[in-house]
Amino acid sequence: MLPETPAQTAGPYVHIGTFPYAAGLTIGWNARLHELVRDKEPGEHIEINGMIYDGGNAPVTDAMIELWQADTNGGFHRSSFPGWGRAVSDFTTGEWTFRTVRPGPVLRRDGSVMAPHIMLAIFARGVNGHLSTLMYFPDDPDANSRDPILSALEPARRVTLVAKRQPNAEIHSYRFDIFLQGDSETVFFNI
Amino acid sequence: MTLELLEGHPVHRLASRYYDRDLRIQPVRHDPLYASTLLRSPTHPPLAVGETIADLSGPVFGHLKPGPLDNDLIGNFASGGLALGERIIIHGTVQDQNGRPVPETLIEIWQANAGGRYRHVRDGYLAPLDPNFSGCGRCLTDRDGRYTFKTIRPGPYPFKNGGCAWRPSHIHFSVFGATFTQRLVTQAYFEGDPLIPLCPIANTIKDPRALRTLVATLDMSAAIEFDALAYRFDIVLRGRHATFFENRTEGV
Numbered sequence: 001m002l003p004e005t006p007a008q009t010a011g012p013y014v015h016i017g018t019f020p021y022a023a024g025l026t027i028g029w030n031a032r033l034h035e036l037v038r039d040k041e042p043g044e045h046i047e048i049n050g051m052i053y054d055g056g057n058a059p060v061t062d063a064m065i066e067l068w069q070a071d072t073n074g075g076f077h078r079s080s081f082p083g084w085g086r087a088v089s090d091f092t093t094g095e096w097t098f099r100t101v102r103p104g105p106v107l108r109r110d111g112s113v114m115a116p117h118i119m120l121a122i123f124a125r126g127v128n129g130h131l132s133t134l135m136y137f138p139d140d141p142d143a144n145s146r147d148p149i150l151s152a153l154e155p156a157r158r159v160t161l162v163a164k165r166q167p168n169a170e171i172h173s174y175r176f177d178i179f180l181q182g183d184s185e186t187v188f189f190n191i
Numbered sequence: 192m193t194l195e196l197l198e199g200h201p202v203h204r205l206a207s208r209y210y211d212r213d214l215r216i217q218p219v220r221h222d223p224l225y226a227s228t229l230l231r232s233p234t235h236p237p238l239a240v241g242e243t244i245a246d247l248s249g250p251v252f253g254h255l256k257p258g259p260l261d262n263d264l265i266g267n268f269a270s271g272g273l274a275l276g277e278r279i280i281i282h283g284t285v286q287d288q289n290g291r292p293v294p295e296t297l298i299e300i301w302q303a304n305a306g307g308r309y310r311h312v313r314d315g316y317l318a319p320l321d322p323n324f325s326g327c328g329r330c331l332t333d334r335d336g337r338y339t340f341k342t343i344r345p346g347p348y349p350f351k352n353g354g355c356a357w358r359p360s361h362i363h364f365s366v367f368g369a370t371f372t373q374r375l376v377t378q379a380y381f382e383g384d385p386l387i388p389l390c391p392i393a394n395t396i397k398d399p400r401a402l403r404t405l406v407a408t409l410d411m412s413a414a415i416e417f418d419a420l421a422y423r424f425d426i427v428l429r430g431r432h433a434t435f436f437e438n439r440t441e442g443v
């Protein structure tokens with residue numbers, strides 16, 4: 001078995017290669033990679049935003065965040081829905097945003113069902129290998145309580161993975177702040 | 192939430208479990224020598240987890256048609272001239288730990304120019320921008336998992352780390368793989384660069400053999416006469432256990 005190539009930090013200029021528009025470039029990806037849905041996309045459209053905080057409670061303003069999720073029926077690659085997106089934490093405030101659809105539950109090969117959730121991966125300076133976490137929804141506590149990953153966590157850590165509803169007249173909106181260290185450190189997985 | 196919804200759900204391709212990541216070859220997360228890690232490294236170890244959507248699937252870019260210059264960083268930002276610096280080819284293969292090539296996977300690279308300056312709104316280093324160089328490239332691997340970029344050798348640059356810290360010449364690489372579990376972001380260094388053993392970031396990898404796998408080697412066989420030197424950088428993504436159930440239907 002070959003050894004895996006080790007990771008290195010994405011560094012502060014990750015945007016040049018992965019989100020050139022944010023770096024001030026006109027070549028490469030020109031899409032708005034944080035918007036996974038167009039008007040007619042089936043499913044419930046939602047918005048997610050948040051910040052990443054470091055151990056000193058300062059917002060991380062140079063991260064690139066990747067999203068991976070199932071479609072509205074819990075499937076992958078079955079429609080035009082890409083399931084994948086990228087966002088950049090604002091260079092001043094640290095705020096990032098995605099527009100997507102609420103994913104359906106996902107069936108695992110062992111027959112267990114994962115509650116609707118979204119996977120997020122953080123790439124940034126000082127982060128030597130990307131950090132993976134899972135965001136669950138607050139609206140479906142029953143599904144969450146049966147989720148094989150969420151239910152295995154102790155309650156104090158489980159709450160770090162559940163987004164909060166926030167008022168928005170236009171679209172269902174969720175807030176998911178990520179804490180790299182400290183009392184409310186987000187649960188990260190060895191994915 | 193019903194299982195009917197999921198009936199006939201094809202088993203996601205490549206759905207078996209991956210080998211556990213060997214953390215001994217990976218960079219340490221918290222490293223006093225690399226100051227940026229101090230407040231950005233979680234204190235809890237990453238939690239082991241069973242199968243996730245990252246094992247089941249991942250973004251595919253096979254439909255993406257990279258432009259003819261997407262992998263030519265000497266030409267893809269040219270405005271009346273060509274990028275300055277030492278012209279090089281960097282090429283190699285992407286395979287998994289079982290030695291299987293990873294075809295049609297997206298590779299993105301970014302790098303500083305020959306003077307060590309990034310074309311990024313936040314880079315204020317003294318070295319000038321090159322009007323003909325962006326430092327952004329991408330390509331899909333071919334059916335045999337091969338990739339190639341034409342570029343210039345990036346210059347070293349200093350960074351804030353307390354003291355006199357310099358990055359060796361390096362190219363940042365982002366690779367997707369077949370599922371999200373194989374996702375990799377890393378850096379390629381250059382054979383013989385005396386700054387590698389001094390670099391706090393390179394040395395977050397504590398296993399010298401593992402660090403050596405990030406060093407691209409001079410490859411005269413791929414050099415282009417009177418044009419460019421070549422370096423070889425092969426990439427290995429996580430492999431999966433032998434038993435997998437491609438194209439079987441779940442729950443039947």
Ligand SMILES: [Fe+3]
Pocket residue numbers: 011303358361363
């Ligand atoms: Fe760099």
